[in-house]
Amino acid sequence: MNLGVDHPKAAVVAIDLHRGHLDMAVATMPTSPAVAKQVIAANKRLFDWCRTKGIPIIHLLTQYRDVPEIKVNPFWRTRAEDPNATRKNVLRHNIQGMPGVAIIPELYDERDLVVDTKKRYDCFLGTDLDFTLRAHGINTLLITGVNTNSCVLATTTAANVRDYAVIVVKDCVETMDGPALHEAGLLCIKTAFGFVLDTDEVQALGAIVP
Secondary structure (H helix, E strand, O other), rough: OOOOOOOOOEEEEHHHHOOHOOOOOOOOOOOOOOHHHHHHHHHHHHHHHHHOOOOOEEEEOOEEEEEHHOOOOOOHHHHHOOOOOOOOOHHHHOOOOOOOOOHHHHHOOOOOOOEEOOOOOOOOOOHHHHHHHHOOOOOOEEEEEEEEHHHHHHHHHHHOOOOOEEEEEEEEEEEEOHHHHHHHHHHHHHHOOOOEEEEHHHHOHHHOOO
């Protein structure tokens, strides 16, 4: 498969695989329990394989100092005012010190890198993700995590315009907003921004293994 780069060097960009979405005991913006179980299992399978192959994993973790850092976004304020919105808890989500601000334990390894200054859907905005990738010579991203139709889509778009090769691992992404928006996000991505492959297809890409 031609990824569009002569010498691919891959890393996983794992987006918001934290308790604030995936641990039903503390989640402030939860997926469904079934989605959480599936996405954790799929990511663990991929991560375990990547670690055996020397493919680094970079966790992007949403964390706010306080409510004003969230509330400055005008659209998010409207979601907090709508009791029917899936994102109605946005002003109470992943504030520093909350239990949701932690990577799901079974998905973290001490060899992984963590970028915990993410405050918007685009993982590049206001973080050192781009610096970290370029410092390690990464040109190909395996994107996983939550939510397909917001953070995954926005980050894939941002990576594309920065000229990274992008693969969204479709069994390793999911959303709190339902299957239709999950599929819509994947359709947008594979039409204009990057490849959409499952874990088996990623593992068959010999070119991404160092």
